[in-house]
Amino acid sequence: MTAQRIDGKAFAATVREKVAGHVARLKEENDIIPGLAVVLVGEDPASQVYVRSKGKQTTEVGMNSYEHKLDVETSEADLLALIDQLNNDAKVHGILVQLPLPKHLNENLVINAIDPAKDVDGFHISNVGLLGTGQKSMVPCTPLGCLMMLRDHHGSLSGMEAVVIGRSNIVGKPMAQLLLGDSCTVTIAHSRTKDLPEVVRRADIVVAAVGRPEMVPGDWIKQGATVIDVGINRIERDGKTKLVGDVDFASCSESAGAITPVPGGVGPMTIACLLANTVTACCRANDVAEPEGLTA
Numbered sequence: 001m002t003a004q005r006i007d008g009k010a011f012a013a014t015v016r017e018k019v020a021g022h023v024a025r026l027k028e029e030n031d032i033i034p035g036l037a038v039v040l041v042g043e044d045p046a047s048q049v050y051v052r053s054k055g056k057q058t059t060e061v062g063m064n065s066y067e068h069k070l071d072v073e074t075s076e077a078d079l080l081a082l083i084d085q086l087n088n089d090a091k092v093h094g095i096l097v098q099l100p101l102p103k104h105l106n107e108n109l110v111i112n113a114i115d116p117a118k119d120v121d122g123f124h125i126s127n128v129g130l131l132g133t134g135q136k137s138m139v140p141c142t143p144l145g146c147l148m149m150l151r152d153h154h155g156s157l158s159g160m161e162a163v164v165i166g167r168s169n170i171v172g173k174p175m176a177q178l179l180l181g182d183s184c185t186v187t188i189a190h191s192r193t194k195d196l197p198e199v200v201r202r203a204d205i206v207v208a209a210v211g212r213p214e215m216v217p218g219d220w221i222k223q224g225a226t227v228i229d230v231g232i233n234r235i236e237r238d239g240k241t242k243l244v245g246d247v248d249f250a251s252c253s254e255s256a257g258a259i260t261p262v263p264g265g266v267g268p269m270t271i272a273c274l275l276a277n278t279v280t281a282c283c284r285a286n287d288v289a290e291p292e293g294l295t296a
């Protein structure tokens with residue numbers, strides 16, 4: 001079998017189009033422009049690229065983008081004061097603090113200082129609890145993007161056997177919660193899992209979020225399974241730098257029924273879902289009907 005390629009880039013474009021449609025309606029019917037504030041502390045090159053890209057895509061869908069670039073030496077008190085100001089700013093509907101933060105800043109303290117209703121990354125402890133108990137929450141962008149692609153491909157996920165490899169707070173755990181919410185039978189695997197190949201072979205859906213280049217070979221994948229590759233790993237091959245995922249795309253494509261490529265799979269969906277979360281947060285804040293199909 002040669003797997004169908006799930007085109008995250010094209011799917012992300014359709015999500016952005018839906019978001020732009022809702023933004024236009026909010027402006028026209030309610031005189032509201034959704035706003036996303038992104039806070040970057042320090043000059044980490046990868047974070048700067050992400051923040052630029054988030055700002056550009058935010059304005060492209062018609063929303064306001066507010067960028068706050070702070071010095072690497074910024075104190076925790078100053079950062080918390082900025083978050084407090086953004087929490088109280090009615091023009092700001094979503095707040096994202098770009099991670100990782102410099103070592104002297106307490107990430108948990110900073111994230112939990114964001115108003116949960118504006119926490120478009122879905123990392124605030126209240127949103128984690130709401131998601132875990134199946135209540136309406138802000139959902140972390142990367143797993144939300146994976147869920148959207150899975151729903152689009154399969155329709156209902158009910159009763160499917162899903163294996164999530166990785167148990168991080170930002171990908172693995174919320175991914176598992178979302179799949180459980182869609183009535184999959186879910187296994188979360190991690191570095192201590194015994195006989196990982198056998199565990200993965202049971203899965204109708206495999207989500208790999210490990211951070212190890214091409215770790216999952218094709219012979220771990222059940223014939224016809226759907227493989228979602230979250231991993232983004234930079235490797236050197238044939239003297240060139242290349243981006244690869246956590247699954248070996250070539251061999252997994254032989255056994256899978258459908259697979260996301262890297263790049264062009266989960267990656268583009270993450271920012272699209274950030275925009276979706278911002279428009280959802282704006283609708284909730286203003287008691288306006290939220291867009292359908294843009295959240296869990």
Ligand code: NDP
Nearest residue numbers: 142166167168171190191209210211230231232266267270
């Ligand atoms: P973390 O490092 O936080 O978590 C990795 C997880 O993988 C851990 O739970 C770890 O287990 C598990 N793991 C490590 N080695 C093995 C192994 N040999 N076998 C089984 N499990 C293993 O990573 P993240 O969740 O933050 O990210 C995962 C990947 O996804 C990275 O490549 C990252 O770059 C990418 N990513 C991509 C995004 C996108 O937009 N596409 C967004 C976020 C992340 P244990 O807990 O036991 O240590």
